[in-house]
Amino acid sequence: xxxxxxxxxxxxxxxxxxxxxxxxxxxxxxxxxxxxxxxxxxxxxxxxxxxxxxxxxxxxxxxxxxxxxxxxxxxxxxxxxxxxxxxxxxxxxxxxxxxxxxxxxxxx
Numbered sequence: 001x002x003x004x005x006x007x008x009x010x011x012x013x014x015x016x017x018x019x020x021x022x023x024x025x026x027x028x029x030x031x032x033x034x035x036x037x038x039x040x041x042x043x044x045x046x047x048x049x050x051x052x053x054x055x056x057x058x059x060x061x062x063x064x065x066x067x068x069x070x071x072x073x074x075x076x077x078x079x080x081x082x083x084x085x086x087x088x089x090x091x092x093x094x095x096x097x098x099x100x101x102x103x104x105x106x107x108x
Contacts, residue, residue, distance in 0.1 A: 001073055011065045014080070019063070020051040058084045 002010075006026075013022040023031075023044060033047045034040040041047050055061070066079040 001071065002076060007069065007071070007076060011069070011078070015063050015065060017055075017061050017063055020048050020055060023048045023051055054084070054086075057086045060085045 010022055010026045013025070023033075027044045027047060029044050030042075031044050031047055032040045032042050033050070041050055062083040064081045066081055070077040
């Protein structure tokens with residue numbers, strides 16, 4: 001079970017918009033992520049790669065944890081609200097997305 005301190009460090013890192021680094025540091029090798037109705041990404045490397053893509057396209061990004069956070073053993077469920085301004089086909093698009101992620105944090 002992750003400690004409260006570990007969980008708060010993870011949330012702070014995501015809210016600082018260093019999503020890729022948070023995934024690298026805190027997700028298990030066999031983690032998965034899914035955005036809304038999209039196909040899940042399987043494995044930490046795939047999750048990190050997608051976060052790199054999103055961050056590279058974003059002009060601005062705002063990440064917020066919507067509490068409460070749920071913990072059951074080694075599983076953590078966090079509801080996130082992300083707001084990003086991205087350049088898409090030479091126009092700017094304001095994208096809002098909500099992600100609920102089952103996150104496997106290391107036991108330390």
